[in-house]
Amino acid sequence: MSALMEIHLVDELKATLLAEQTRLKKLLANTQRHLHRRDPVSADFAEQATETENDEVVAALDQGAQIELSQINKALQRIESGDYGSCVVCGGSINTERLKAIPHTPFCIQCASAK
Template identity: 50%
Template sequence: MDAAKHENILKARKHELEVRLHKIEEDFEQPRNPDDDDRATERNNDEVLEELGETGQRELHAIDAALDRIGAGTFGICVRCGGPIGDDRLGVVPHTPFCKTCAAAL
């Protein structure tokens, strides 16, 4: 397992999420349309954006935790069972704290 490679991937994803979350925040700050039908559409869009923002915040938290594990030298080790997290799993979900077996058990 190449922690430096995963660190670069995590930092790039973190930057991408921060940019996306900033754009979502800017959208919420825009003035609302005075038309009732348009406001209803905006409210629906706001609900979707809010969910995307919450999902992004959760992923950012997981990425920060993974970066902390890299710093601590425990990246790639399952926080539940202490076994190794496979490179194939880290390739798909680089911020995962769980091996495949433990993730399936949750």
């Protein structure tokens, strides 16, 4: 953890990360239920097309939630290890305002911009 990081700020950001982790786990449970449901295929071709489109949207939501959940879990690990607030690329401090905006970010603005 950067010397500039205040303990209460880290606690606040950890609470934010934990709340988002819970929300994403619920979302993933719902998307998985939807994707693995056993509903019969509609006889109506237009309805089949709509169902397929809906499934594609749900699958994209599921994939995005999985990626974000992984990033949140890694951020929580960095908090536990004391590395939170330090860029994983250059080792520099991540700006407090950036962490407030994106609590799971592992990159300072310079390294994020270079990607």
